[in-house]
Amino acid sequence: MIAASWANSRIVIPLDLVLSQPSDKNEDHRVVFARKRRERMRARLLKATFEVYTGDRGINDPAVIDDVIKAAEVSRATFYKYFTSLEAAAAELGHELADEMVLELDTIQSPITDPLKRASVGIQFFLWRAVDEPNWGAFVARSKHVVSETSAFMRRVTGDIDSGARTGELNFARLDAAVTFNNGALMNGIGAISNGVDRPAEFIEALTNMILIGFGGKREDVIDVQKWGSEFLRKNAPSHYPWWRTHR
Known part of the structure; x- marks a missing residue:
């Protein structure tokens, strides 16, 4: 690619x-x-x-x-x-974007094994990209093909959430409901950012915490994991992604 x-x-x-x-x-x-x-x-x-x-x-x-x-x-x-x-x-463009999202995330997320930390990094990664590239975010948020059952992105999200449940790190009643919840919050968050939100850093922090708590994470643990993910991206993303703004 x-x-x-x-x-x-x-x-x-x-x-x-x-x-x-x-x-x-x-x-x-x-x-x-x-x-x-x-x-x-x-x-x-x-x-x-x-x-x-x-x-x-x-x-x-x-x-x-x-x-x-x-x-x-x-x-x-x-x-x-x-x-x-x-x-x-x-549809073709949406599937290409889904493939790209997985490939880009793999570059930085692959060393992380803890499910909550992986989720924290993934959520914040995509939300910050919408800040830096609002046109990208606008298409992703509107394209139903990015989150279609056959997309690489959906397979990745479903697999990660399922793995977290199996290890006991994530806690929810139904996998399909958890995936729907995650995608709805994430895609709407990307759309909101693309349209412009006040204080995007605070918005991303709050939305990440709410999603992780929705997965069954304890509030005190979630706050620490969100901060860990934010710092991880701040240290590692600039050397991997041209779109990541170093002034963040």
Whole structure:
């Protein structure tokens, strides 16, 4: 996977969609050229989809295909060569973002084994990214595909919450209810931040504590874990993520 900078947000496109190399060294150069041209057009359409969905649109002005083809400066026929509908383009973009979210979190979260600490770091990681990249946050918060059952993000969240319950660190009655609670709070939090909240650091601290308490954590333990996660990110994130602002 590689990252492309789109409207102040990094969107990951599969490597084979952007910089494919011929699998056969003897492959006709015309075939290679045509494939790369298709890859560039697909990336262009996804970029336009992202821009349209994260634009300043009112509730009564939903995105339509005409908006995307205008932003991409292509014909309607060209759009339909790559996607059957605007929803299909948004779905692909949503799944790419879900994959990216997991890959980015793995980079920094993998050494952590304690379930509450993992949750603390993960929650604050995504909320702070929405602060630094509001366009990213706007798309993630609106995209149902990021939290669809088949997305990498959902598989990761479900697995982490289930593991925490099995070790006794997290306490709740139903796994599906816990996952729904987490995703609802997190995605709404990302959306709120993208729209602008006063004192985002306080907002992130409060929301993280509430989510962790909702998972069955004791208040005194949760406060310590939230602070631990915040400090962990402050020390480690700047060297891993270009979007992380060092002034935090």
